Amino acid sequence: MMRVSPQPDATRAATPAAPESVAVRRSILPLLIRFRSLLALLVLVVFLSLATDSFWSEQNLQNVLRQISVNLCLAVGMTLVVLTGGIDLSVGSTLALAAAVTAGLAKGGFRLDRWNTLVEFTPAGAIVAGVLTGLLVGLCNGVAVTVFRLPPFVATLGMLSIARGLTMLWTSGNPIHDLGPVFAFLGNGRLDAIPLLGWVPMPIVVAGLFAAVVAVVADRTRFGRGLYAVGGNERAAALSGLPVAGIKRAAYLWCGGLAGVAGVLLASRLNAATPDAGIGYELDAIAAVVIGGASLSGGRGTVAGTVLGCLLIGVLNIGLVLLDVSPYWQQVIKGLVILAAVALDRATAGRR
């Protein structure tokens, strides 16, 4: 009549103290595992500085940082969504839409046919509109996931297509060129005015600032705590009185907004918005998050880890170019790195 329930946890005492022979393993191995992305990055950097002449050239470092900045924005936003146990496949399309909106408004303004007027935009206004576009897409994703209860994969897959289509509609399928000096500075300028940091490219400054803000948000705020709790155990979070739906919506909102920022950065760097920009970018963003140690099932990961993951992918990308590896092999190698990172994560998950 009484329930017979297995009692696995009664026998599983808190990890017993290890004897001295294991002590060394316990102190070094976890450290190696914990900082594996950093180690991999260091190994890669050392290898590239030995194997190539140009890795440490100012030109190359600026290239790496410029190229990373777009993925950094996307990946940092993606981290928040992944922490909740979700995913956002729409960031590449969102980036393209935001870039197109910003470029279109900056270039030609917005024509209201009904009143026969043209609303002109300053560069700043156009940038704000682009970021707002990203936020709006993020809001839609969040509502689809929390109100209509669509699985994140499906909801954002739909949005991937919708945002791409809207981009085509907005641009009529044509690229928008020559955005003006503000964008040129944002995309290709440097911190010339600041001593010592004069060589730092603008886009990485912007992306880095956002990454820092998001890192603080994830680590220190109540919202950040909520992200981890919702992803770690959604039922426990709900039972503890946390506004689960609101936390998820906010995560998608951040992610969309940062995709908007990434779109503005990309348009600035290329001095153009093309309707097919950002195709496949979601994969690099997700890869950075995963390489950074986040679990796709949620609840585990850090923004700092994602930043490392971004650096690793960025350095790898450019390293393979410097080494003259064929683009086809580049893709294969990148895929292998992602698999290795996740496999290592799985293999060591029990240690934490």
Add this chain to the structure above:
Amino acid sequence: MADVSLAVRAGEVVGLFGLMGAGRTELLEALAGLHPGRTTGTLRVDGAVAAIRSPREALAAGIVLAPEDRKADGLVLDASVAKNVSLASLDTLTRFGFVSRRREDSRGRDAVARLGIKTPSIAQAVGALSGGNQQKVVLAKGLACGPRVLLLDEPTRGIDVGAKREIYALIDDLSRQGLAVLVASSELPEVLAISDRILVLAEGRMTAEFTRAEATEQAVLHAAIPRARRTGAVA
């Protein structure tokens, strides 16, 4: 469930006994705001009617549920002891959206000391603790909200004997401090040992109420057996 009416006074431990499927968990969950829209009735805390449609509102009304399945419903296993303890009371640690880690850690340390949670540190992931210590973390999380009413669903399930005794002592201690405690359990000896009063559920209905003096194993068990089977046994 239907027609269940109960009162738990401050300083009282009320046992809720029933066989599997009697509705113990459902009753506690309903009180904690987990089944809005599927429940009717009134709930009063300290005489004031509390309209509870979510766990958040239940917490605000001073009602805390320590769920039966602590791993699935109670804890974030990857997160630290300190973070789990503060999970339900984050609002009180937050200023301008930022969580004070200093106050969170001291809340965690207080909980470890007060409940005797055996853990290497408050930074330890709760997933690595034993069942009894995990249960204490669940209780600490609830207590950190400063509740008036404590709903415990099978609080000693899957816990070793020593930790069980500590949980019983804690329940006793909390009721002395003026909390109203409702303990649902399928272990009859446990219910008899810790309750001031015992309510019996069978098939979603309340079938009997005993004071501690009246309660015997036989009487309680008899009230808990579903009616259909009881008549069947006679015939």
